Amino acid sequence: MHPAALPDEIQILEENPVGVGEYAVIGKSILRDDGYAKVTGKARFSADMAQHNMLIGKILYSSRPHARILKIDPSKAQALPGVEAVITSADAPDTRYGAFIFDRPILARERVRYVGEPVAAVAAISEQVAIEALKLIEVEYQDLPAVFDFQSALPDNAPQIHPQLQAYAAVNPYVRYGNVCMDARISLGDADEAFHQAHLIFENTFTTQPVHQGYLEPHACISAFDHTGRLTVWMETQQLSWDHASLARALNLPMTKIRLIPTYVGGGFGGKLNISIEPICCILTQITGRPVAITLTREEEFFAQHPQAPYKIILKTGVAKDGRIIAQDADILVDAGAYADQAVGIATKSAFSIQGCYSIPNCRARTRVVYTNNVDWGCMRGYGTTQPTFALETQLDMIAKELGMDPAEIRLRNLCQEGDSLISGQSICSVHIRETMEKALATAGYWEKKNALPKNFGIGIANVAKTSGLLASSASIRVNEDATVSIGTGIVDIGTGAHTVFRQIAAEVLGIPIEKISIASQDSDSAPFDIGSQASRTIFNTGNAVRIAAEDVRYQMLELASKTLKCDKEHLMFKNGSWVNFTSGAEIGFEALVGASLYAHQGPLLGHGSYMSTRPLDKPVGEGFYEHAYPTFTFSTQVALVEVDPQTGKIEVREFTSCHDIGKALHPNAVEGQIEGAVLQGIGLAILEEIITQDGVVKNPNLVDYRMPTAMDAIDIKVILIEEPDEKGPFGAKGIGEAPIIGVAPAIANAIFDATGVMVKQLPIHLERLFFAIQERNQ
Amino acid sequence: MLFDIVLTINDREHRLQVSPDERLVDVLHDRLGLTGTKKGCGSGDCGACTVLLDGSPIVSCLQLAIACQGKPITTIEGLAVDDEHLHPLQEAFIRHGAVQCGFCTPGMILSAKKLLDDVPDPDDAAIRSALAGNLCRCTGYIKIFDAVKSAGQAIRGGS
Numbered sequence: 001m002h003p004a005a006l007p008d009e010i011q012i013l014e015e016n017p018v019g020v021g022e023y024a025v026i027g028k029s030i031l032r033d034d035g036y037a038k039v040t041g042k043a044r045f046s047a048d049m050a051q052h053n054m055l056i057g058k059i060l061y062s063s064r065p066h067a068r069i070l071k072i073d074p075s076k077a078q079a080l081p082g083v084e085a086v087i088t089s090a091d092a093p094d095t096r097y098g099a100f101i102f103d104r105p106i107l108a109r110e111r112v113r114y115v116g117e118p119v120a121a122v123a124a125i126s127e128q129v130a131i132e133a134l135k136l137i138e139v140e141y142q143d144l145p146a147v148f149d150f151q152s153a154l155p156d157n158a159p160q161i162h163p164q165l166q167a168y169a170a171v172n173p174y175v176r177y178g179n180v181c182m183d184a185r186i187s188l189g190d191a192d193e194a195f196h197q198a199h200l201i202f203e204n205t206f207t208t209q210p211v212h213q214g215y216l217e218p219h220a221c222i223s224a225f226d227h228t229g230r231l232t233v234w235m236e237t238q239q240l241s242w243d244h245a246s247l248a249r250a251l252n253l254p255m256t257k258i259r260l261i262p263t264y265v266g267g268g269f270g271g272k273l274n275i276s277i278e279p280i281c282c283i284l285t286q287i288t289g290r291p292v293a294i295t296l297t298r299e300e301e302f303f304a305q306h307p308q309a310p311y312k313i314i315l316k317t318g319v320a321k322d323g324r325i326i327a328q329d330a331d332i333l334v335d336a337g338a339y340a341d342q343a344v345g346i347a348t349k350s351a352f353s354i355q356g357c358y359s360i361p362n363c364r365a366r367t368r369v370v371y372t373n374n375v376d377w378g379c380m381r382g383y384g385t386t387q388p389t390f391a392l393e394t395q396l397d398m399i400a401k402e403l404g405m406d407p408a409e410i411r412l413r414n415l416c417q418e419g420d421s422l423i424s425g426q427s428i429c430s431v432h433i434r435e436t437m438e439k440a441l442a443t444a445g446y447w448e449k450k451n452a453l454p455k456n457f458g459i460g461i462a463n464v465a466k467t468s469g470l471l472a473s474s475a476s477i478r479v480n481e482d483a484t485v486s487i488g489t490g491i492v493d494i495g496t497g498a499h500t501v502f503r504q505i506a507a508e509v510l511g512i513p514i515e516k517i518s519i520a521s522q523d524s525d526s527a528p529f530d531i532g533s534q535a536s537r538t539i540f541n542t543g544n545a546v547r548i549a550a551e552d553v554r555y556q557m558l559e560l561a562s563k564t565l566k567c568d569k570e571h572l573m574f575k576n577g578s579w580v581n582f583t584s585g586a587e588i589g590f591e592a593l594v595g596a597s598l599y600a601h602q603g604p605l606l607g608h609g610s611y612m613s614t615r616p617l618d619k620p621v622g623e624g625f626y627e628h629a630y631p632t633f634t635f636s637t638q639v640a641l642v643e644v645d646p647q648t649g650k651i652e653v654r655e656f657t658s659c660h661d662i663g664k665a666l667h668p669n670a671v672e673g674q675i676e677g678a679v680l681q682g683i684g685l686a687i688l689e690e691i692i693t694q695d696g697v698v699k700n701p702n703l704v705d706y707r708m709p710t711a712m713d714a715i716d717i718k719v720i721l722i723e724e725p726d727e728k729g730p731f732g733a734k735g736i737g738e739a740p741i742i743g744v745a746p747a748i749a750n751a752i753f754d755a756t757g758v759m760v761k762q763l764p765i766h767l768e769r770l771f772f773a774i775q776e777r778n779q
Numbered sequence: 780m781l782f783d784i785v786l787t788i789n790d791r792e793h794r795l796q797v798s799p800d801e802r803l804v805d806v807l808h809d810r811l812g813l814t815g816t817k818k819g820c821g822s823g824d825c826g827a828c829t830v831l832l833d834g835s836p837i838v839s840c841l842q843l844a845i846a847c848q849g850k851p852i853t854t855i856e857g858l859a860v861d862d863e864h865l866h867p868l869q870e871a872f873i874r875h876g877a878v879q880c881g882f883c884t885p886g887m888i889l890s891a892k893k894l895l896d897d898v899p900d901p902d903d904a905a906i907r908s909a910l911a912g913n914l915c916r917c918t919g920y921i922k923i924f925d926a927v928k929s930a931g932q933a934i935r936g937g938s
Contacts, residue, residue: 035873038881039865039888041815041855048814214916216819216827216882266817266882267916298820495880495917669876669922676919677879703824703914711910714920 186622217266306378536735682744789857
């Protein structure tokens with residue numbers, strides 16, 4: 001009965017088979033199902049889920065970047081009226097959790113590794129009492145030497161941040177030593193020989209800054225015992241299923257003893273993938289027996305969460321006389337901060353992205369992920385593809401200039417072809433980069449503008465290849481007694497409109513009005529397993545799972561229709577939500593079949609869909625990498641037109657063109673929304689945003705000194721969609737969540753290079769940095 | 780020390796005892812359950828807690844509750860006529876896809892309401908300026924601008 005094994009006859013019975021012809025709701029920007037709740041204030045986020053008798057939790061953070069904890073005395077805090085619990089690592093299970101390497105304790109054990117590491121926590125009757133109590137906890141530290149950059153963290157004699165590094169459990173056996181928690185190499189072809197053959201070799205060092213994902217909703221969670229006595233957590237998450245497993249691991253409980261209820265999520269962008277405050281909150285509930293809420297402040301968001309890790313990339317590129325890239329070498333260093341979190345994942349992605357969207361037959365990469373005593377850095381939208389794309393795309397413009405070529409020309413000459421080998425060993429597929437480039441250049445008026453811009457104006461291009469899809473998704477379709485339909489999914493709609501698109505997919509397959517379909521209320525008990533809203537995978541993966549589940553229901557209905565109408569399945573066709581016997585004309589509709597299923601024939605209709613989009617590559621890939629082969633890629637071209645004031649270094653982005661190979665836009669308005677939002681985020685990353693740290697202390701932990709784009713910075717973006725259906729995507733769709741942010745910084749850097757002749761290889765290119773770069777060039 | 784105060788919120792009077800340092804956002808969100816008013820930063824930088832005080836947008840995290848007596852307060856919960864009849868701005872935000880995660884939406888809509896109350900036909904610069912204190916990380920603001928323009932048209936058409 002599994003839809004993957006559908007008999008052949010169903011294919012010919014469908015008058016309007018999936019993937020062909022006009023659709024009823026696919027491709028239409030229907031109203032989103034969360035809009036009403038969100039514009040009326042009825043939508044509730046984690047911090048809005050107050051429970052009866054609830055306590056307020058607050059966390060005491062390490063004030064030292066690296067120190068031994070000699071003593072914690074909670075007694076004065078415990079004695080404060082209104083304090084119900086004070087916890088330290090002594091109250092927490094001795095477990096470690098993490099995304100790839102399980103290195104992180106719930107509360108610091110014996111040692112603190114960064115300013116902002118949770119050391120103790122309090123539950124009290126009010127926020128004020130909790131804050132007072134934190135001040136009364138006495139912690140005695142013995143400082144240890146600390147390291148804050150690659151230079152001081154890498155030497156053999158550097159102070160070791162994780163003496164137990166080798167003993168940590170990990171999802172893969174990463175090569176680890178000193179402060180390095182992953183060291184891996186990979187190559188394709190013969191880079192040495194190709195560099196030997198190269199006409200010119202370019203080598204540059206590129207750095208990218210730590211940035212905050214910038215979601216407006218600070219992390220919050222509420223834990224409580226439910227009516228059965230089970231630990232229940234309301235939380236915002238991009239990754240319900242994994243968080244469920246992680247929290248169980250951290251608390252040393254079976255998953256059946258914990259129930260997560262995802263609320264609306266006030267933005268994620270990679271910042272809400274993993275658990276952080278939840279285990280602390282749960283322990284406070286376990287000890288007090290009462291509901292506990294922890295809501296982070298904006299300041300805590302900067303030092304106690306997981307902003308995107310800073311990078312250093314040394315990129316060496318060898319080109320032939322005609323501009324063909326024949327060799328490339330990337331040495332990638334990722335500052336993980338105090339714990340590994342997502343750094344291993346993004347570092348892997350970075351190594352596998354060094355070819356960009358180009359045919360580079362000989363290349364190699366080395367990637368090292370380095371612990372420091374900085375914030376526990378994480379990942380952001382673009383997940384490790386952003387950084388090497390910045391390096392490669394700006395390097396290309398420097399090469400083009402040296403060779404006397406146009407930046408567009410050198411790109412067109414090197415574009416990858418379907419089936420080209422990637423460094424990972426898989427071949428690239430669903431390639432439409434030539435189309436995105438041609439469309440973007442035409443729309444931006446690139447060729448006309450290129451040499452006709454006024455002084456201090458410049459135009460720049462960047463191309464992007466981004467993997468789409470990741471790992472597993474599942475979905476269920478339940479047909480209710482009133483012939484409405486509930487979709488079960490582990491995907492939390494973090495604001496993208498994914499739930500609306502799932503409804504569109506189910507409506508299209510089942511042939512019923514979309515109003516009849518809703519997303520089932522979610523919790524970790526009932527929501528089908530899903531790797532989550534990340535990795536440009538939600539629509540591709542879970543969309544496929546929903547499609548399969550809906551097809552499963554439709555097939556069950558076919559069998560039922562055959563019994564009810566007393567005819568062979570071969571004589572039935574599906575039309576407008578009804579099964580019609582095309583020889584007799586007899587038909588039975590959706591509602592009648594639902595009734596038949598519940599009270600007469602086979603039993604209730606329940607569809608199931610499981611989908612795995614990636615397959616593991618050889619273990620390891622190269623030396624020390626662990627990665628998957630991806631089902632498809634999204635290709636993009638971004639074109640920026642900027643004006644630079646050379647007197648001040650001020651940069652104004654005047655025009656922006658953003659063209660994406662989306663496969664099929666299932667909900668064009670939501671696709672545009674993803675692109676417009678991602679491009680403005682990208683502008684922030686390119687010229688505005690940077691978390692400044694000094695000896696591991698964040699110096700700008702607020703939204704004034706950390707400057708995100710406002711309405712004053714917004715620009716009209718010319719969005720272009722290339723729709724060439726992907727054969728594996730649901731109704732042809734590819735992912736669009738990340739591709740539009742990746743090329744923004746290099747397109748802007750290249751435009752500045754065009755305007756000024758100065759290439760800034762360090763992000764962000766804020767006015768001061770550009771000003772001094774221009775000054776230096778002029779001397 | 781607690782003080783007895785009366786706050787008029789969404790045309791209803793609420794009798795409360797507050798301490799003099801209690802912020803309006805906490806009274807609304809934590810004590811009255813008006814959770815549509817969001818806490819994004821606590822320092823007036825993000826605009827998520829924007830409400831209308833005497834018709835003008837303020838960030839309620841920088842406003843003491845005790846100082847709001849005698850002035851009508853409108854939160855997002857008080858904007859629609861009823862469940863069936865949304866304010867034109869609410870309608871337009873849904874229709875234009877100006878809502879993604881929704882966390883900035885209440886404050887954004889209330890800032891826009893004051894703009895449209897004053898200037899029913901705002902130009903682009905006026906819209907940007909009116910919304911400059913409300914951060915949105917999801918949309919890139921473009922669809923929000925579209926929604927505000929469209930709501931302005933609806934309001935003008937309806938009057």
